[in-house]
Amino acid sequence: MASTSRGDGLTLPKVQCPNHPDAMLVEDYRAGDMICPECGLVVGDRVIDVGSEWRTFTNEKATKDPSRVGDAQNPLLNGGDLTTMISKGTGAASFDEFGNSKYQNRRTMSSSDRAMLNAFKEITTMADRINLPRNIIDRTNNLFKQVYEQKSLKGRANDAIASACLYIACRQEGVPRTFKEICAVSRISKKEIGRCFKLILKALETSVDLITTGDFMSRFCSNLGLPKQVQMAATYIARKAVEQDLVPGRSPISVAAAAIYMASQASAEKKTQKEIGDIAGVADVTIRQSYRLIYPRAADLFPPDFKFDTPVDKLPQL
Amino acid sequence: MEQNNSLPPFQGIVLPSVKGAMTPGMPIFSPMMPYGSGLTPQPVTNTNSLSLLEEQQRQQQQQASSQQAGVPGGLGQTPQLYHSQTVTTTTLPGNTPLYTATPLTPMTPITPATPASESSGIVPQLQNIVSTVNLGCKLDLKTIALRARNAEYNPKAKMWAHSSYKACCFGSENQSRLAARKYARVVQKLGFPAKFLDFKIQNMVGSCDVKFPIRLEGLVLTHQQFSSYEPELFPGLIYRMIKPRIVLLIFVSGKVVLTGAKVRGEIYEAFENIYPILKGFRKTT
Numbered sequence: 102m103a104s105t106s107r108g109d110g111l112t113l114p115k116v117q118c119p120n121h122p123d124a125m126l127v128e129d130y131r132a133g134d135m136i137c138p139e140c141g142l143v144v145g146d147r148v149i150d151v152g153s154e155w156r157t158f159t160n161e162k163a164t165k166d167p168s169r170v171g172d173a174q175n176p177l178l179n180g181g182d183l184t185t186m187i188s189k190g191t192g193a194a195s196f197d198e199f200g201n202s203k204y205q206n207r208r209t210m211s212s213s214d215r216a217m218l219n220a221f222k223e224i225t226t227m228a229d230r231i232n233l234p235r236n237i238i239d240r241t242n243n244l245f246k247q248v249y250e251q252k253s254l255k256g257r258a259n260d261a262i263a264s265a266c267l268y269i270a271c272r273q274e275g276v277p278r279t280f281k282e283i284c285a286v287s288r289i290s291k292k293e294i295g296r297c298f299k300l301i302l303k304a305l306e307t308s309v310d311l312i313t314t315g316d317f318m319s320r321f322c323s324n325l326g327l328p329k330q331v332q333m334a335a336t337y338i339a340r341k342a343v344e345q346d347l348v349p350g351r352s353p354i355s356v357a358a359a360a361i362y363m364a365s366q367a368s369a370e371k372k373t374q375k376e377i378g379d380i381a382g383v384a385d386v387t388i389r390q391s392y393r394l395i396y397p398r399a400a401d402l403f404p405p406d407f408k409f410d411t412p413v414d415k416l417p418q419l
Numbered sequence: 420m421e422q423n424n425s426l427p428p429f430q431g432i433v434l435p436s437v438k439g440a441m442t443p444g445m446p447i448f449s450p451m452m453p454y455g456s457g458l459t460p461q462p463v464t465n466t467n468s469l470s471l472l473e474e475q476q477r478q479q480q481q482q483a484s485s486q487q488a489g490v491p492g493g494l495g496q497t498p499q500l501y502h503s504q505t506v507t508t509t510t511l512p513g514n515t516p517l518y519t520a521t522p523l524t525p526m527t528p529i530t531p532a533t534p535a536s537e538s539s540g541i542v543p544q545l546q547n548i549v550s551t552v553n554l555g556c557k558l559d560l561k562t563i564a565l566r567a568r569n570a571e572y573n574p575k576a577k578m579w580a581h582s583s584y585k586a587c588c589f590g591s592e593n594q595s596r597l598a599a600r601k602y603a604r605v606v607q608k609l610g611f612p613a614k615f616l617d618f619k620i621q622n623m624v625g626s627c628d629v630k631f632p633i634r635l636e637g638l639v640l641t642h643q644q645f646s647s648y649e650p651e652l653f654p655g656l657i658y659r660m661i662k663p664r665i666v667l668l669i670f671v672s673g674k675v676v677l678t679g680a681k682v683r684g685e686i687y688e689a690f691e692n693i694y695p696i697l698k699g700f701r702k703t704t
Contacts, residue, residue, distance in 0.1 A: 279651060280651050280652070295651075295652045298649075299647060311639060311640075311648065312650070346702065346704050349671045349672075349702075350654055350670070350671035352650040352651055352654070353650060354651065
């Protein structure tokens with residue numbers, strides 16, 4: 102209700118009622134007038150109202166906020182385009198006599214970024230399939246953007262680069278996914294993802310930490326439905342096996358799978374090698390190989406407080 | 420001048436003014452080294468034997484100190500070896516001329532005379548050589564395939580011809596040149612005007628065994644710049660040495676495969692470079 106006649110500087114001409122210079126003018130929003138309350142004289146008219154067009158209540162329909170115009174901006178990734186797109190018409194008037202839409206211009210808004218946006222969409226799709234959180238998706242997007250701008254991997258399929266970026270992001274966040282898990286949600290082969298992975302590390306001049314057996318335990322065990330004790334036992338077994346160098350040269354995934362097998366066979370929840378192999382993405386012969394290596398020292402490998410359902414000497418020997 | 424064992428700063432050089440002994444056999448090699456300016460990784464020598472390498476280091480040290488008083492930034496222009504050696508105690512009084520290197524010339528690569536205590540008695544065996552030769556004329560492969568016989572050559576060297584001009588040959592060294600000549604002869608006899616131009620060896624592969632198991636995880640941690648170890652992708656560690664430009668595949672068992680060499684000496688040199696590093700990552704159990 103403040104009168105706009107009080108400007109910031111004294112140079113602004115003060116709008117005031119000629120008869121009542123001290124009177125505070127009242128703004129009438131609906132008519133756009135400024136009215137003197139003393140005598141009712143309309144002092145200023147056609148005052149532009151800068152308030153909002155409609156009322157918004159933030160609780161209801163949070164997705165459709167009418168006071169926002171346009172999509173949320175993604176300045177980090179897109180370079181902030183402010184272009185306008187004409188959408189497809191909805192009413193009957195937007196189609197001409199043959200049924201084609203009259204206004205056909207849905208031109209690309211920024212062709213240079215189009216590939217990048219497609220890749221982001223693909224990344225989000227892939228990440229959704231394995232329920233990756235938003236922070237990994239953001240990291241992946243950033244990596245992709247860096248790689249894309251560098252153009253050193255320009256010839257490679259964008260999907261391959263996106264998959265490799267996803268792999269690297271998971272690794273950098275400390276929750277690595279195996280290549281096979283990434284393959285499962287991507288159309289690219291493991292070989293190509295591996296190649297792109299190495300190229301990206303070189304291009305961005307970064308490196309990633311080595312994977313360990315413990316990184317995968319919680320995921321594999323919960324996918325198998327194993328209780329926490331078994332998971333902890335398997336983690337312990339795998340760690341000890343690696344420390345004692347019982348499994349030189351074996352991939353950490355295989356060792357983890359073998360440890361899970363041993364722990365589950367010693368507990369009430371026995372899982373077969375095939376089941377574990379399906380979850381972990383290793384062949385059951387591989388599990389057998391690694392199991393044979395850790396079997397001789399099984400008694401040392403179990404944690405001290407483990408409750409055996411099947412004692413150590415009755416563990417299956419393959 | 421830094422005297423600590425910690426990793427040197429990015430452009431910095433670990434000046435070998437440390438008097439104390441470093442961990443024997445454990446080269447401190449900065450992973451922060453700028454990519455591509457790295458030179459051959461150098462071993463730590465605990466011995467007091469003054470090798471050529473140490474002499475040259477001292478030269479650089481003197482030069483460095485004459486330049487800038489050891490400020491790391493100032494030394495960024497003359498890429499130096501990362502040697503964390505315990506170089507010693509005895510300074511050679513004045514008989515090492517100052518190494519005059521202009522800031523822009525990279526230091527000449529040092530091939531150290533390996534101190535006696537460090538030399539490995541192992542020599543990599545060459546497994547394969549790939550070379551190309553330009554026969555200078557179009558070859559009709561069908562005719563050659565029908566009429567040439569490979570049995571009369573050294574069976575370890577076989578040839579394979581492109582349809583125009585060049586031929587590749589696999590096999591062992593020195594025999595490959597011979598084999599290429601023989602092949603050119605055969606092609607000549609078949610009626611093509613073959614010439615023997617540009618015989619060039621493209622690639623040489625060697626392999627050897629260090630006879631002890633290796634801790635690959637440790638190696639990849641310290642030599643991140645050069646190593647790539649992805650057990651999911653390949654069971655061996657891929658080490659890309661910059662000087663000489665060789666790729667080594669290092670396995671847990673201790674077997675090493677070296678490839679990418681153009682001359683035999685590069686294979687030997689690369690192996691001599693990597694051997695002390697591998698000794699530092701020997702598995703103790």
